[in-house]
Structure formats: C-alpha cells, structure tokens
Amino acid sequence: MRKWSLTLLTLSIALTAGHARAQRYDPAFPVCLYVVSRGMTPYYRCTYMTMDQCRASANGQMCVLNPYYNGAAAGGNKRRQ
Template identity: 45%
Template sequence: MMLRILALIILAVVIVGKTAPAQAQTYDPAYPVCLQVYQGMVDYYFECRYTSIPQCQASASGRAAQCVVNPYYAKPVPRKKRRASKSHR
C-alpha cells in the first residue's frame, strides 16, 4: 500500500513538472503595432515588433493572424532642450 502511494506521488510530481508553464500575453511597448497570431480557436500570441500596419500586414500574409494597435505602446518622449546655466561668481 505504501509503495502504491509513493508511486502515485512520484507520478503526480512528474506530470506537474512536465506541463509547460503558462506565459502571460506580453506587448512590447517599443513598437506601435502587434501581429496577433492564432494557433487554434482560442490559442494565440502576439508578436510586437512592427512600426506600421502595412509592415505588419506584409508579415501576416498567408498566416492565421491579424494586425492590432499595441495598447501599451510607449510613445517616445521628446527631449527637453537644456538651458545653458550661467555661472555666477
């Protein structure tokens, strides 16, 4: 009986160890356009590495995919001009 329980515990550990870890859907904030690639009815992932919709559409051609605007795109922040500071002596 004890051997059977040990075998079941080992089997459970092996099964849990073999399952792939869940990956969070990530959007790369460096690019404004993402390609949403479908692997099944509800299984998909994002490739955020496009600078325009036409560029993304060229990559999506012939694939089960669609181009979407990246909701997490971090627009470049314009640099403020630095004022030359005057030294007072």
C-alpha cells in the same frame, strides 16, 4: 453550516478564476500581429513599427495597435534649441 457554505463559495471562486497572465505586448513597438496557430495558444508578436509592415507579413492574421506602446510618450517631451 455557514462556515461550510463560505468555504465552498471561496473554493469555487478560486477554481473558476483561472491563471493570471503576464503582459502580452512588447511596449517597444507600436503595432502587433495577433498570431493564431493550430494546436497553440494565440499570442501577440509585437515587432512592427508600422501597420503596413505588419500587414505585409500577416498571412491572414490580424494586425492591431499596441495599447502599451510607450515610444510616443518618451519622445514627445523633447525641446529643440
């Protein structure tokens, strides 16, 4: 009985966990547009350098800062000579 209960518990956890998702942000751009279209899965389009650029093409969608943006960290360590 105990083995059956553990099997059932493991199976139910595996079925409710869902699929793992890939990273949804492009780390090359600091601003992303959260796109929600009818009949499609919502996604992030990270192609903007400024929030104003994103807002200009947002059309009622939401602009967000990219939490995976790596451009600021890469350019911060340069020294002037």
